Amino acid sequence: MTLDQWLKVNVPKTTGWRLQIKMASAAAGVFPTRRDRTCTLCSQRTTRATGQSFCQVSDPQNRAVEQWLTELRGGRTEKEMLRDRQRVDRKKKKAAILNKKSS
Numbered sequence: 001m002t003l004d005q006w007l008k009v010n011v012p013k014t015t016g017w018r019l020q021i022k023m024a025s026a027a028a029g030v031f032p033t034r035r036d037r038t039c040t041l042c043s044q045r046t047t048r049a050t051g052q053s054f055c056q057v058s059d060p061q062n063r064a065v066e067q068w069l070t071e072l073r074g075g076r077t078e079k080e081m082l083r084d085r086q087r088v089d090r091k092k093k094k095a096a097i098l099n100k101k102s103s
């Protein structure tokens with residue numbers, strides 16, 4: 001079985017078609033590059049640090065990305081989020097151990 005045949009059987013049509021395009025461009029020596037998105041307001045690269053749906057350069061309240069995110073989360077900071085997530089994970093682990101013991 002060739003790769004083309006295998007793709008026809010095991011991969012949805014559109015996905016196969018996309019793969020074919022990628023393989024054809026790779027064969028021609030063209031590889032896709034990572035698309036850098038830039039902010040439409042300040043034309044900076046949008047990253048987690050500079051803000052993706054928020055622009056800290058043109059924010060009228062002069063907030064930093066982290067401040068804005070904290071406001072979005074209702075006052076919970078990144079640290080608190082992480083701590084709460086770890087707490088939940090620990091509880092789950094504990095529960096899993098207890099379940100194993102009881103059964």
Ligand SMILES: [Zn+2]
Nearest residue numbers: 039041042055
């Ligand atoms: Zn911006």
